[in-house]
Amino acid sequence: MGNKALWRKAISDARLLLFFLTGLLFCFNWLFVYLSSLIELGPLGAFLQTLPPAFEKLSGVPFSSVATPVGRISAAYVDPVVLFSTTIWAIGRGSDAVSGEIGRGTMEMLVAQPVTRLSVLLTQALVTTLGSAILATAVLLGTSAGLATVSLGEEVSWRPFLPGALNLFAMMFFLAGVSTMVSSTDNFRWRTIGVMGAFYVVQLVFKVIGRLVERFSWLLYLTFGTACEPQALVIDFDQAWTLSLKYDGVLIGIGLACYVVAAIIFCRRDLPAPL
Amino acid sequence: MLVETRALTKIYGPKTALDHCDLEIPHGEVLGLLGPNGAGKTTLLRLLMGYLRPSGGTARIDGLDCYRHSVAVHHRVAYLPGDARLFPQMRGREVLRFFCEVRRDSDLSRALDFAERLELDLTGPVASYSTGMRQKLALAAVLAADTPLLILDEPTANLDPTVRSDVVAIVREAQQAGRTVIFSSHVLDEVEDACSRVCILRKGKLVHTQIMSELLRQHRIRARITGQLPPPPPRLAGEIQIHYDAADAVRIDTPGELSPLLGWLATLPLAEVRIEPFRLRSIYDRFHGAEVQ
Secondary structure (H helix, E strand, O other): OOOHHHHHHHHHHHHHHHHHHHHHHHHHHHHHHHHHOOHHHHHHHHHHHOOOHHHHHHHOOHHHOOOOOOHOOOOHHOHHHHHHHHHHHHHHHHHHHHHHHHHHHOHHHOOOOOOOOOHHHHHHHHHHHHHHHHHHHHHHHHHHHHHHHOOOOOOOOHHHHHHHHHHHHHHHHHHHHHHHHHHHOOOOHHHOOOOOOOOHHHHHHHHHHHHHHHHHHHHHHHHHHOOHHHHHHHHOHHHHHHHHHHHHHHHHHHHHHHHHHHHHHHHHHHOOOOO | OOOOEEEEEEEOOOOOEEEEEEEEEEEOOOOHHHHHHOOHHHHHHHHHEEEEOOOOHHHEEEOEEEEOOOHHHHEEEEEOOOOOOOOOEEEEHHHHHHHHOOOOOOOOOHHHHHHHOOOOOOOOHHHHHHHHHHHHHHHHHHHOHHHHHEEEEEEOOOOOOOOOHHHHHHHHHHHOOOOOOEEEEEOOHHHHHHOEEEEEEEEEEEEEEHHHHHHHHHHHEEEEEEEOOOOOOHHHHHOOOOEEOOOEEEEEEEOOOHHHHHHHHOOOOOOEEEEEEHHHHHHHHHHHHOOOO
8 A cells, every 4th residue: 555656656647637627627616606797696586487397306406596696606516517527537537447457458567566456446546536635626716716806796605615515526436436346347448438427327317307207206316416416515505514414425435335346356356468 | 396386277268278287386497388379378377476366276486375465476476468568658767667666676777777788768658669669668677676486478579589689698697596487488499598498388288398408408310211221229229219201211309318329320321411409399399280280
């Protein structure tokens, strides 16, 4: 675990993507605050009231809360830019853990050294987790920077956004854990990414159907999307920490279990010759 | 024994990649592994490295089980894979530094010396390296580790003839330094030059072990017959083998010293006599030649 060279390699593998995504998320959230300041709350509230009730059900937050300074900025936390960036990081890093190294043929030389397979996996997982924390912080810092520099008509604190950022971190941890588990069974990174892409879409469909169709509401128990509610955690600040404990606990708990399974599989499996 | 396998077997579904392999390698020996693709050479090496869980039998290095104690085993082994691929985002020098830092028995200055000897430019990123340059870089990284056992899986593949000779010389130097080497190759001349013992694998089975010093004592005499060939004297009859390749062509194989044979040869009605040392090729062809197929 204490091998500095492994740490340096893991950081070197991650730094380019991490640097780019950190910059993107920070700037995007700053910009989002600025753009939100340009939207008048009155017309926004009126517009949201015209939408069919299904939209409100689907969004998971009451529209009356969205038409507030905090509410409109909270939309950034479920914006496709943020969700895709964090998902790319988590799946990209998780898929690289085992099948990425095997696919490139570099696992062969790596595990020929006197290091345990567990330390190879753990170093990679810790750098991914650290990167996830940096990205979540970039989201929060972007929002905070926006709040500090943009006039919204009333003072808005950065504190309500903290549970949302934590929820994004938990989601990244979960997705990275599942990706690492799939990666540990596979020899091709593209296949791992394909499996994770399909998993993500299916989970999203479960969430949509579960929310829209009452008799399929049980599907909400089968999707991580139920515990991934950064916007709701920002808006419902009174309940945020109770919900955060529940949602983030589930995501981090399952993610951790996936990492454990990944470690067991990777430490026991045969390593194929470079393909 | 530094390396010891007992009934070592690896089965992939319906295919037996290695079948009850018994092998002992003492300290200081250079052992050659020969066989065509799919013979089981790489499977044997990967079992020794603990990459694969044996389907049966055991593999031990320095008394340690290769699968269960792979980290302790890797402290004793430097391994060059058959198709060595290195981290493409790193520069050549960074790769050497990485491997020297990841294992404490490795030395960067030694790695750099090997790189210089193999005429390798370390300034560029690995992604821009040719296959041969990557092979040289991997060799420099592996050779820098000061381990009792060196496992080289086709180390000269993709290298030019000059560097191939250097690699064989390096293997000999390793042996002189008291290290044990397992050398897998398709190039019989290199194996002949570098190894003190050779194992031939065929369809997952170890079919023959040849001590090179015994092979080098053997000779083959080819000649054209110009008259009636008399039977060999009793003292040689049990030693030599006479084959008639054609009505007027004879081949005499001698397993040991040539000198007792020379006097008798001079009395025979032979012309165009050629005496050649026995080569590994003739042993290899016994198991993998056209006649076997």
